[in-house]
Amino acid sequence: MPVSLLTAEQVRVAERSTGELLANGTLMRRASHGVAQVVVGRLAATGGCYGRTVGIVVGAGDNGGDALFAGAELARRGIRVTAVLLAPDKAHPKALLAFGSAGGRLGTELPRGLDVVIDGVVGIGGRGPLRPTAAKVFAGVAPSTVVVAVDLPSGVDADTGVVHDPAVRADITVTFGVRRRAHLLAGPQCGRIVVVDIGLPADHEGDPDVAEEYAPGEIRLQALTDADIAAAWPVPGAHDDKYTQGVVGVIAGSHRYPGAAILSTGAAVAATSGMVRYVGSAHAEVVAHRPEVVVVPELSEAGRVQAWVIGPGAGTDDAALERLRTVLATDLPVLVDADALTVLAAHPDLVIGRDAPTLLTPHAGEFARLTGEPVGADRLAAVADLAKRWGATVLLKGRITLVAQADGTVYGNDAGSSWAATAGAGDVLSGIAGSLLAAGLPPIWAGAAAARVHAHAARNAASGAPIGASDLLAALRPTIRELLAP
Numbered sequence: 001m002p003v004s005l006l007t008a009e010q011v012r013v014a015e016r017s018t019g020e021l022l023a024n025g026t027l028m029r030r031a032s033h034g035v036a037q038v039v040v041g042r043l044a045a046t047g048g049c050y051g052r053t054v055g056i057v058v059g060a061g062d063n064g065g066d067a068l069f070a071g072a073e074l075a076r077r078g079i080r081v082t083a084v085l086l087a088p089d090k091a092h093p094k095a096l097l098a099f100g101s102a103g104g105r106l107g108t109e110l111p112r113g114l115d116v117v118i119d120g121v122v123g124i125g126g127r128g129p130l131r132p133t134a135a136k137v138f139a140g141v142a143p144s145t146v147v148v149a150v151d152l153p154s155g156v157d158a159d160t161g162v163v164h165d166p167a168v169r170a171d172i173t174v175t176f177g178v179r180r181r182a183h184l185l186a187g188p189q190c191g192r193i194v195v196v197d198i199g200l201p202a203d204h205e206g207d208p209d210v211a212e213e214y215a216p217g218e219i220r221l222q223a224l225t226d227a228d229i230a231a232a233w234p235v236p237g238a239h240d241d242k243y244t245q246g247v248v249g250v251i252a253g254s255h256r257y258p259g260a261a262i263l264s265t266g267a268a269v270a271a272t273s274g275m276v277r278y279v280g281s282a283h284a285e286v287v288a289h290r291p292e293v294v295v296v297p298e299l300s301e302a303g304r305v306q307a308w309v310i311g312p313g314a315g316t317d318d319a320a321l322e323r324l325r326t327v328l329a330t331d332l333p334v335l336v337d338a339d340a341l342t343v344l345a346a347h348p349d350l351v352i353g354r355d356a357p358t359l360l361t362p363h364a365g366e367f368a369r370l371t372g373e374p375v376g377a378d379r380l381a382a383v384a385d386l387a388k389r390w391g392a393t394v395l396l397k398g399r400i401t402l403v404a405q406a407d408g409t410v411y412g413n414d415a416g417s418s419w420a421a422t423a424g425a426g427d428v429l430s431g432i433a434g435s436l437l438a439a440g441l442p443p444i445w446a447g448a449a450a451a452r453v454h455a456h457a458a459r460n461a462a463s464g465a466p467i468g469a470s471d472l473l474a475a476l477r478p479t480i481r482e483l484l485a486p
């Protein structure tokens, strides 16, 4: 089941729904216990707890309360804990008392050479960047110190994932009950994310939607899991043949840029069974790499397909516009990428009002061409807005890929590494997503599943060293095998 990522307000609604547990502080005790356990686990794995040193940076709200209660628990285990209170008169009174009784010390700055620092400056109540006093404290933290953020790294916006400057960069983020949007949108800033069960309804009823109510058109952010994707991935059945599984047509590449055609068709061949057609002037090169691709130079000669991919390395001249016009006039799903997006930017009417599914796959530069302005810091709002205005599904590329449907549903994927930031990687993505579209997956699923498999393949191919797009392509089949039969 896709994982939901909630806004700060939705998290507060979920917390309020527990009634007494919130009012009597049980939730906070569970949350702080979770934080302490993570820190203990980390110390235990690297030599044990006794005599180790932990610093706590404490803000004015309940996030600081969590940190202080966690600090009390750590102090009782023989750890030397020092807390810096950023707003001493506002620090959570009960937590401060517990911290002092357990033997925790207060300081005006953090000791040097700490094993762990706990960021309890702000959580979902935070606004804007770290304030100067907090920034000064974190500036003195050594790179070898493990930074554990309570709920969110402070300075990261809970709803948009915008990483303000300065902000805390965490190695581990411990959160409570349900994931916040920033845990996906600012994944690299959060480090490893640990979700602690604090007894919110959503934890127990197996339904992450319990806490959520959405008005029509409101953004609803989710992440597909490997299990979701494996369940949806097209696998041929006993009565399938090459046609029944969906034929994808790829219009890509040129004499000048044959590589895009080879990468896109190669990915389409690897991603699903069935059949791949190719239209374009790189047909000889495509067949030389993949003899199973059925190639023709002209669109008018192409046989039937169930979805089109158009654009990678395909040019932006009048002929390219005509081909784009022709495929978008069909009632087939169409994936528009690369050069075709540049052409489309001048002719948005070709997509707006189209009844059949359309998947646009821009990187940030192409996105700016489509909308006339940069993506901006709030990528989620930007991609959801374009999808809504154009009535299309939009996949915005990057380390965090966001795929937005016109109704406000957005699937996000953190690639987990950035090895895919290499020329031609987008051509591979287009082939994967196109073949999934041809197999009948809705565009948001085709885009999100392709992005996740693409990211896994990049990581597998790289395993610690740089890759080119051909390496990513070669890793696709083993990656899909691993996904389907883990």
Ligand SMILES: NC(=O)C1=CN([C@@H]2O[C@H](COP(=O)(O)OP(=O)(O)OC[C@H]3O[C@@H](n4cnc5c(N)ncnc54)[C@H](OP(=O)(O)O)[C@@H]3O)[C@@H](O)[C@H]2O)[C@@H](O)CC1
Binding pocket: 015, 022, 027, 028, 029, 031, 032, 059, 060, 061, 062, 063, 064, 066, 087, 121, 122, 123, 124, 125, 126, 127, 128, 129, 130, 131, 134, 150, 151, 152, 155, 176
């Ligand atoms: N509800 C529950 O049951 C549970 C809640 N839980 C925990 O509570 C957290 C939410 O607590 P919260 O609502 O008190 O807000 P919180 O994130 O501590 O920050 C607000 C304070 O920070 C300040 N401030 C704002 N921006 C700032 C900045 N940039 N830099 C510095 N300071 C800044 C601002 O004060 P100001 O200085 O502006 O007066 C404001 O008072 C949540 O994330 C989770 O950890 C868990 O225990 C589970 C159960």
Ligand SMILES: Nc1ncnc2c1ncn2[C@@H]1O[C@H](COP(=O)(O)OP(=O)(O)O)[C@@H](O)[C@H]1O
Binding pocket: 338, 363, 396, 397, 398, 399, 400, 401, 415, 417, 418, 419, 420, 421, 422, 423, 424, 425, 426, 427, 428, 429, 454
């Ligand atoms: N920093 C990054 N981390 C992870 N993946 C990335 C990063 N930057 C780009 N990618 C992925 O690599 C691919 C690049 O696509 P694109 O920019 O169209 O490249 P090209 O046009 O050269 O094929 C996309 O799938 C994108 O999501």
Ligand SMILES: [K+]
Binding pocket: 063, 119, 120, 121, 122, 123, 149, 150, 151, 152, 153, 154
């Ligand atoms: K925090």
